[in-house]
Amino acid sequence: MRCTDGLRLFRAEGTQLIITYSLGVARTKHLWLRLRHRLFRVLRRDVSTLREEHEYLYNVVSAANVSSQQLRCENLICCSDGEQVLRKFCEVGDVSGAVEALSYFHGPCSQQTYVALLRACSKSKVLEQVRSVQAHLSLSKTSVRGSLGEHLVMAFAKCGAIEEAFQVSSVLPNRSSLSWTSIISAYADRGLIHEAIQVYRCMITDGVEPNNYTFVSLFKACGNSMDLERGKELFVEVKSKGLESDPFVSASLLTMYGQCGAVMEAETTFCEMPDRDIVSWNAMLSAYMRQGQPEMALRLFRQMQEEEFCGNHLTVVITLKACGQLIDKMKDSFKEGMLVNLICTDIAQGLHAYARKIGYESNILVRNILVTVYGKCGAIANAFAAFLSCPTHAVVSWNAMFSAHVRQCLPCTTLQMYKKMHEEGVNPDNLSFLLALQACDILIEEASLSAEGCVQLVQSLHTDLCCTDLGSDVIVGTSLLKLYARCGRMLEAEEVFETLPHRDVVTWTAMLSAYIEQELSSKALQMYEQMQLYEVSPNELTCVLALQACTALIGAEIENNRGNPATFVNLGYILHTDTTIRGFTCDKLVSTALLTMYGTSGFQLEADNVFNRMLQRDTVAWNVMLNAQKENGILLFREMEQEDVTLDDGTIVCLLNSSGRIGSLEATNWLHFAVVCDGCDEMSLVATALMDSYGRCGNMEDVDACFDGLLLWDLVLCCGYMRGYVGRGDAITSMSIMGLMNFAGYKPDDIVCALVLQSCSHAGCPSECLSCYCLMKQDQTVEINLKHYGILLDLFARAGDFKRVTSIIAKMPMQMDEAIWLSVLGACHLHRDVELANLALGHVVCLNLREIPAYVIHSNASTVHSSEYEV
Incomplete structure (x- = not known):
C-alpha cells in the first residue's frame, strides 16, 4: 500500500457506475468496509435511484477528508456494468x-x-x-x-x-504447460515425487513441451522428498532442452541439492551460474546451513559482500542463523566456545549494521533472529537494544527475548519479562509458557528460591495457562507436570496428567520419570502397564525407566532383607521380554538398564548374556558389569584392557570396590599407583573408594596416608575415612574423626552420626553410643531417622538390655521396619526373652506374612524357654 490517503468512491452519473479507487493506509480498509455493503445494494439493484447512492458516497468521502484533487474526473474509471x-x-x-x-x-x-x-x-x-x-x-x-x-x-x-x-x-x-505444471506443482508441495514424475511423463506424451517453471516444480518435488538421483536425471533432461542457464531453473536446482545434502553439486551449480540473483545466493547459504556448515555460510556471505551484491532480509536472517549455529557447534569446548562467542557477537553487530543500511532493521524476522543470536552470544544488552528498537512487540519478539535470557540462565529476568508481556496485553503462546516453565526449572535447579516459592510460581503459570486455550497442549502440559514433580507435588502432577485430553508417549514417559524421581517405583510400573492398556506404545526411554523402577525395587528388597528379590526379578524378565519383542534390546541405554537390573539382583548369568549380545559396549556398560561381577571385577578389567576401553573415574571406583570385597591388598596397591599416575587421586569419589578398599583389606596405615595426603577435605571424604574404622569397630578413632570434622567447620550430618553409632555398636560400647544419641537429640540440625534407631536397638538388644529396648520402641516417633524387628527377635532368642519375642514376631508378621526366618527364630526362643522351665 502507498502512504497516501485512500478512498474507494462510487458515484452514479446517468446509467454509469463511476468508481474511484486509490490505495492507502490505515483508514483504507475501514472506508472500504463502510462502502462495501452499499456496493452490494447497487449490484442487487435494490437502490431506488443511483442519485441516492451518489449522495451517500459523496458524504462518506467528504467525512474522510479527501481533497478536491483526489476527486478529479481523470482519476475516475467508468464502466457500463458491474463487472468492473x-x-x-x-x-x-x-x-x-x-x-x-x-x-x-x-x-x-x-x-x-x-x-x-x-x-x-x-x-x-x-x-x-x-x-x-x-x-x-x-x-x-x-x-x-x-x-x-x-x-x-x-x-x-x-x-x-x-x-x-x-x-x-x-x-x-x-492443454498447455500451465495446467500440467500446476498439477505437478501441487504434487511437489506434498513431496509426492513419483506422482509428479508420472504427470510429467503424461505431459510429454500429450505433446506439451515443458518450460522452465515445469522443471522448477519437479526439482522442488525432488528436494521435498530428498530424491537426489531423480533430481540428477531431471537435470540431464534440462540440459537437453537448453534450460540449464535459466535463473529460475538454476536456483531451484541449487535448492534441491541443498535439501538433499549434496553440497559439492550445489557449489558446482552455483559457480557455473552466469548471473546469480538473490534467490541463488540465499539458496547456497541455506545449503550450507542444512549441512551444519555455518563457517562456509559466513564465508559465502563475505564473498557476496566482496562482489558488492546487495542481499535482502532473508540473507541477513540466514547469516545470523549461521552465527547461532556456530555457537551451538562449539558450545562443548569452553575455551573455543568463549572465543566463538566474541567473534559471533562482532559478526552479529556487523550484520545488524548491514540490515540497518539496506533498510531491513525493522523487519520482524531480522529483529527476532538478532535477539536470539545476541542471546546465544551472551550479549544480553545488545539483545535488549534490538528488542526495544521496535515500538510494538508481537509474541514472537517476546519469545525471542525469553529464549535469550533462559539460554544465559537468567530465570528471574525471564519471569519479569513474562509479567511485562502480560501487562502490555500480549497473549502468550505455547512457546512463551514453555520458556517460562524452563525459567522455573532453572530456579529449582539453582535452589535460589524456596520450595514453596517455586511451587507458587508454577501454580501461577498453571493458572495463566488455564485462562487460555493452550491448557490441552501436550508439550506444555508435559513440561508442567515435570515441574510439579520436581517440586515434590505429585498430586498436582497427576492432576495435570489426567486433564490432558491427548497423552502421547512423551507424556507417559515424563510421568514414569516423575514417579522414579520421587522414589515411587511401584507406581511407575503401574503407569507402564496402564499406558499399554491405553494402547500407547512405549519407546526406548520408557522401557529404560520401567527397568530402573524394577531395579530400585530389587535393591530395596535386598537392602532391607525383605522377602525374595526374585519376585521382582520375574517382573524384570517380563520387561526384558517386552523390550525384545519391541526390538529395543539393541539400544545401548536399554541394554545398560538390563545389565544394572540383573547385576543388582545377583543374576550373573543373565547379565553376562545381555552384555555379550551388546553391539556397542561403552564405558558405562563395562562399569555396570564390574559392579555386577563383584569379586571377579579384576578379571573383567583384563578384558577391558584388551578391548582398549577408555577408563573413567567410575571404572576406578568399581575396581577399587571389587579389590576391597576380595581383600586383595596387591590389587588395591596397583590401582592406587594407576590413580596417582592419572592424577585423579584428589577426586572425592576416587579417594573415598581408595580409603574404603584399604580399610576392607585391613591396611589402616594406608587409609591414614590417603587421607593425610589430601589437600582439601569435604564431608564425603571424611565419611569415607571414618567408614574404614567403623568396620574395625574402632569407636575412639571414629569419634576423633568426627571431632576433626567439627574443627574443620564441617557439621556432621545424619550419615556421619550413623557411622559413629555403628562404630560404637561394633565395639560393644553402649554408654558411648547412648551419649552420641543424646548429642544428636540436642543438635536440632541432625534428623534422627530409622537407621539410627535400628543401630541403637540392635546394640541394646544384643547386650540383653531389653528394658531400654522397650523404652526406645515406645518413644520412637516412627514405625519400625521389618529388618529391625528381626534383629530384636534374634536378640530375644539369644537372651531367651519370650515376651518381647512374641511382640517382635507379631510386628514382623504384620509387615510380611511370608517371613519364614521369623517363625524359626521365634520357635527356637520358645523351645529354649520351655526347656529351661522344665529343668
Whole structure:
C-alpha cells in the first residue's frame, strides 16, 4: 500500500457506475468496509435511484477528508456494468466479497472477469471459493476452454484439490504447460515425487513441451522428498532442452541439492551460474546451513559482500542463523566456545549494521533472529537494544527475548519479562509458557528460591495457562507436570496428567520419570502397564525407566532383607521380554538398564548374556558389569584392557570396590599407583573408594596416608575415612574423626552420626553410643531417622538390655521396619526373652506374612524357654 490517503468512491452519473479507487493506509480498509455493503445494494439493484447512492458516497468521502484533487474526473474509471466493480474486489484482495458479488450476476461474465476471479482464488487458496466460481460457470453455461480452463485447473491445484484439477484438465481440448505444471506443482508441495514424475511423463506424451517453471516444480518435488538421483536425471533432461542457464531453473536446482545434502553439486551449480540473483545466493547459504556448515555460510556471505551484491532480509536472517549455529557447534569446548562467542557477537553487530543500511532493521524476522543470536552470544544488552528498537512487540519478539535470557540462565529476568508481556496485553503462546516453565526449572535447579516459592510460581503459570486455550497442549502440559514433580507435588502432577485430553508417549514417559524421581517405583510400573492398556506404545526411554523402577525395587528388597528379590526379578524378565519383542534390546541405554537390573539382583548369568549380545559396549556398560561381577571385577578389567576401553573415574571406583570385597591388598596397591599416575587421586569419589578398599583389606596405615595426603577435605571424604574404622569397630578413632570434622567447620550430618553409632555398636560400647544419641537429640540440625534407631536397638538388644529396648520402641516417633524387628527377635532368642519375642514376631508378621526366618527364630526362643522351665 502507498502512504497516501485512500478512498474507494462510487458515484452514479446517468446509467454509469463511476468508481474511484486509490490505495492507502490505515483508514483504507475501514472506508472500504463502510462502502462495501452499499456496493452490494447497487449490484442487487435494490437502490431506488443511483442519485441516492451518489449522495451517500459523496458524504462518506467528504467525512474522510479527501481533497478536491483526489476527486478529479481523470482519476475516475467508468464502466457500463458491474463487472468492473467485481474486478475491483479482486484487486484489493477481497476474494470473499468478489465471490459474493458474483452470485448477483445471473448471466455469464466476461472471460477477463472470470480469470481475475480465479487468479484471486489461487492466491487465497480457499477451495470453496474456486468451487463457487466453477458453479457459476456451469449455471451460466460458459464454455470452459483456453485460458479460462487453464486458470481453473491452476486454481484447483493451488488449493490442493488435485483430483478436481485433473477432472477439469481432462475435458480441455488443448492443454498447455500451465495446467500440467500446476498439477505437478501441487504434487511437489506434498513431496509426492513419483506422482509428479508420472504427470510429467503424461505431459510429454500429450505433446506439451515443458518450460522452465515445469522443471522448477519437479526439482522442488525432488528436494521435498530428498530424491537426489531423480533430481540428477531431471537435470540431464534440462540440459537437453537448453534450460540449464535459466535463473529460475538454476536456483531451484541449487535448492534441491541443498535439501538433499549434496553440497559439492550445489557449489558446482552455483559457480557455473552466469548471473546469480538473490534467490541463488540465499539458496547456497541455506545449503550450507542444512549441512551444519555455518563457517562456509559466513564465508559465502563475505564473498557476496566482496562482489558488492546487495542481499535482502532473508540473507541477513540466514547469516545470523549461521552465527547461532556456530555457537551451538562449539558450545562443548569452553575455551573455543568463549572465543566463538566474541567473534559471533562482532559478526552479529556487523550484520545488524548491514540490515540497518539496506533498510531491513525493522523487519520482524531480522529483529527476532538478532535477539536470539545476541542471546546465544551472551550479549544480553545488545539483545535488549534490538528488542526495544521496535515500538510494538508481537509474541514472537517476546519469545525471542525469553529464549535469550533462559539460554544465559537468567530465570528471574525471564519471569519479569513474562509479567511485562502480560501487562502490555500480549497473549502468550505455547512457546512463551514453555520458556517460562524452563525459567522455573532453572530456579529449582539453582535452589535460589524456596520450595514453596517455586511451587507458587508454577501454580501461577498453571493458572495463566488455564485462562487460555493452550491448557490441552501436550508439550506444555508435559513440561508442567515435570515441574510439579520436581517440586515434590505429585498430586498436582497427576492432576495435570489426567486433564490432558491427548497423552502421547512423551507424556507417559515424563510421568514414569516423575514417579522414579520421587522414589515411587511401584507406581511407575503401574503407569507402564496402564499406558499399554491405553494402547500407547512405549519407546526406548520408557522401557529404560520401567527397568530402573524394577531395579530400585530389587535393591530395596535386598537392602532391607525383605522377602525374595526374585519376585521382582520375574517382573524384570517380563520387561526384558517386552523390550525384545519391541526390538529395543539393541539400544545401548536399554541394554545398560538390563545389565544394572540383573547385576543388582545377583543374576550373573543373565547379565553376562545381555552384555555379550551388546553391539556397542561403552564405558558405562563395562562399569555396570564390574559392579555386577563383584569379586571377579579384576578379571573383567583384563578384558577391558584388551578391548582398549577408555577408563573413567567410575571404572576406578568399581575396581577399587571389587579389590576391597576380595581383600586383595596387591590389587588395591596397583590401582592406587594407576590413580596417582592419572592424577585423579584428589577426586572425592576416587579417594573415598581408595580409603574404603584399604580399610576392607585391613591396611589402616594406608587409609591414614590417603587421607593425610589430601589437600582439601569435604564431608564425603571424611565419611569415607571414618567408614574404614567403623568396620574395625574402632569407636575412639571414629569419634576423633568426627571431632576433626567439627574443627574443620564441617557439621556432621545424619550419615556421619550413623557411622559413629555403628562404630560404637561394633565395639560393644553402649554408654558411648547412648551419649552420641543424646548429642544428636540436642543438635536440632541432625534428623534422627530409622537407621539410627535400628543401630541403637540392635546394640541394646544384643547386650540383653531389653528394658531400654522397650523404652526406645515406645518413644520412637516412627514405625519400625521389618529388618529391625528381626534383629530384636534374634536378640530375644539369644537372651531367651519370650515376651518381647512374641511382640517382635507379631510386628514382623504384620509387615510380611511370608517371613519364614521369623517363625524359626521365634520357635527356637520358645523351645529354649520351655526347656529351661522344665529343668
